[in-house]
Amino acid sequence: MSDAELARLSRPGDAIDAVIFDMDGVLADSEPLHQHAIRVLLAEYDIDWAPDGRDPTVGLTSLESFAVICARHTLPHDPRRLDELYTARVLPLLRERVTPLPGVPDVLRTLVARGLRLGLASSSGPEVIETTLATLGVRPLFEVVVSGVEVARGKPAPDVFLEAAKRLGVTPGACVVVEDSERGVRAARAAGMRCVAVPCAETRHHDFTDATLVLPGL
Numbered sequence: 001m002s003d004a005e006l007a008r009l010s011r012p013g014d015a016i017d018a019v020i021f022d023m024d025g026v027l028a029d030s031e032p033l034h035q036h037a038i039r040v041l042l043a044e045y046d047i048d049w050a051p052d053g054r055d056p057t058v059g060l061t062s063l064e065s066f067a068v069i070c071a072r073h074t075l076p077h078d079p080r081r082l083d084e085l086y087t088a089r090v091l092p093l094l095r096e097r098v099t100p101l102p103g104v105p106d107v108l109r110t111l112v113a114r115g116l117r118l119g120l121a122s123s124s125g126p127e128v129i130e131t132t133l134a135t136l137g138v139r140p141l142f143e144v145v146v147s148g149v150e151v152a153r154g155k156p157a158p159d160v161f162l163e164a165a166k167r168l169g170v171t172p173g174a175c176v177v178v179e180d181s182e183r184g185v186r187a188a189r190a191a192g193m194r195c196v197a198v199p200c201a202e203t204r205h206h207d208f209t210d211a212t213l214v215l216p217g218l
Helices: 001-007 031-043 062-072 081-096 104-113 127-134 159-168 180-189
Strands: 020-023 117-122 144-147 175-179 194-197
Touching: 001 194, 020 159, 031 081, 031 175, 081 127, 104 117, 117 127, 117 159, 127 144, 144 159, 159 175, 159 180, 175 180, 180 194
Parallel strands: 020 117, 020 175, 117 144, 175 194
Antiparallel strands: none
């Protein structure tokens, strides 16, 4: 995110004090790993999930995702148990294979050097978040990390972003959110925050008209 792009986000009398990032598909090339873990798990029950690659649960917490899946298919477990099985499968994949998206570590360090405070607000569970950030080597750059399971409502509700701003001690209007999904953009805007959309391969078909700015990458 360049100086020129930050300038395009500026509003008179409303400085940018913090940048709040989504994680999967924004910082980490992890969406394919999550989708692989879900597909492998569901294949055990003869379910071919999202064969066209357009997963309708992108942006939801994993528990919310399995609630959607259970509403569409008959499974021998409830959403919470499926979430546990999924987490056990995805954590090793993240430790072994997750990589940062192009330019991410440099962008994060540059923002910190400019005096901006960084937060992370992800629909992923706490263990998945910490594993991903640690593997990427960027965890120390974030002052606060908020998981979607820590708030009452997941995206597109604004709760996770409002909680991140609260923990950072900044007003929502002083925050810029970086997101890759339509649900995330809607959540950021509902929080009263400016939002940069950075679509990933899995979300290029989403509607980003609510975003303040759309970029091809960081």
